[in-house]
Amino acid sequence: MSTPKQRVVVVCPGRGTYNAPEWGYLKRHHADKSALLESFDDYRRQHQQPTLTELDEEKAYSLKLHSRGDHASGLIYACAYADFLDIDQDRYEIVAVTGNSMGWYISLAIAGALDAQNGLHLVNTMGGLMQERLIGGQLLIPWVDDDWRPDWDARARYLALADEICKSGEGQAYLSIDLGGMMVFGADTPGMAALNRGLPKKDHFPMRLLNHAAFHTPLQEPVRAMAKEALGPALFGRPEIPLIDGRGHIWSPWSTDHKALWDYTLSHQLTQPYDFSAALRVAVREFAPDKLIILGPGTTLGGAVAQSLILSNWQDLDSKAAFKQRQEDNALIVSMGMPEQRPIVLRQ
Structure with missing residues (x-):
């Protein structure tokens, strides 16, 4: 059989x-x-x-x-x-x-x-x-803890940061990819700088992705x-x-x-x-x-x-x-x- x-x-x-x-x-x-x-x-x-x-x-x-x-x-x-x-x-x-x-x-x-x-x-x-x-670039940051459990408050803060960057006219920044426990943001040059300033620093995050444009955003x-x-x-x-x-x-x-x-x-x-x-x-x-x-x-x-x-x-x-x-x-x-x-x- x-x-x-x-x-x-x-x-x-x-x-x-x-x-x-x-x-x-x-x-x-x-x-x-x-x-x-x-x-x-x-x-x-x-x-x-x-x-x-x-x-x-x-x-x-x-x-x-x-x-x-x-x-x-x-x-x-x-x-x-x-x-x-x-x-x-x-x-x-x-x-x-x-x-x-x-x-x-x-x-x-x-x-x-x-x-x-x-x-x-x-x-x-x-x-x-x-x-x-x-056009633009991408930044990667985790929003789960070390045991891969979701931190919904952190996720909400990161999304709010991108929204505030756009509303303030400081630059353009958007969620690009929901990647499991990672969030990938796509932004123009001023938006990338603002994200870097506003996102928490831990280990090598937020990570800039080399040779990546702001995929999956209105910038495209x-x-x-x-x-x-x-x-x-x-x-x-x-x-x-x-x-x-x-x-x-x-x-x-x-x-x-x-x-x-x-x-x-x-x-x-x-x-x-x-x-x-x-x-x-x-x-x-x-x-x-x-x-x-x-x-x-x-x-x-x-x-x-x-x-x-x-x-x-x-x-x-x-x-x-x-x-x-x-x-x-x-x-x-x-x-x-x-x-x-x-x-x-x-x-x-």
């Missing part, structure tokens, strides 16, 4: 996940996908850009070079898409796909709403537009207009797997309007806050997965996923300690960017 498949939600990473430890990720894990990677490299050559192979293997890792939007986006997309192909779908049934920020673009390709090449075209175009304009209105002109709705189709966006909305294979999906991706998703916590809450409550698989590269998204599950009180998780015990008993989250976890989900 065959073993039933485990139900899994696939989570796609966003910007900032390809760093020095990830250099060579494609070469280490995906040398068997030469045809796919060569097609991606051909695309980059046609756009007079360093190929992903060159960035991953030949050009020594440089934060200034590799973290640029027009390079990081393609690298992260290729790593994540190739990781997805390695999941053993004889053992795992993928019931939904979601992602964080730029991970939404990757999710579109993973779920089949874009083919592999159009997925690269989307991330490369958006990464290029963001790098070209580089100029990019929205350019993106819609550069990328038409014909690129998009219906997903083959349910997609969960940055509002927690489910795009179904049976009812998705591809033009509405295009419009969300290049309008709301660019200029309004991205609620990754809501996406995870919907993923577990609506699809009841046995596991969540986080695609590589990088290992930084695991904490935000775990914190989102705690905020949802999924399976009675209420703290970091409870989550760690759950992971030891029977891993709920598998991160393909972690060498010790990767083999759990690979084809056998």
Whole structure:
């Protein structure tokens, strides 16, 4: 008698996940996908850009070079898409796909709403537009305590600070991403300075995210207009797997309007806050997965996923300690960017 498949939600990473430890990720894990990677490299050559192979293997890792939007986006997309192909779908049934920020673009390709090449075209175009304009920046700050329990008063203070900065005319500052126990704020230069002054200092927070624009805020209105002109709705189709966006909305294979999906991706998703916590809450409550698989590269998204599950009180998780015990008993989250976890989900 065959073993039933485990139900899994696939989570796609966003910007900032390809760093020095990830250099060579494609070469280490995906040398068997030469045809796919060569097609991606051909695309980059046609756009007079360093190929992903060159960035991953030949050009020594440089934060200034590799973290640029027009390079990081393609690298992260290729790593994540190739990781997805390695999941053993004889053992795992993928019931939904979601992602964080730029991970939404990757999710579109993973779920089949874009083919592999159009997925690269989307991330490369958006990464290029963001790098070209580089409007504003982002700051990251935790709002949970050391055991990942929510501090609702702290959250309210941080949101009030951003609101006051806008109302005072001192600058523009907005919530950009609800990232589990972290809040990411997007702001213009004066707004960034005001946030830095007003947010509490602890360890290395608030943290400025290098080469990140003020994604998911009204500051991206100029990019929205350019993106819609550069990328038409014909690129998009219906997903083959349910997609969960940055509002927690489910795009179904049976009812998705591809033009509405295009419009969300290049309008709301660019200029309004991205609620990754809501996406995870919907993923577990609506699809009841046995596991969540986080695609590589990088290992930084695991904490935000775990914190989102705690905020949802999924399976009675209420703290970091409870989550760690759950992971030891029977891993709920598998991160393909972690060498010790990767083999759990690979084809056998």
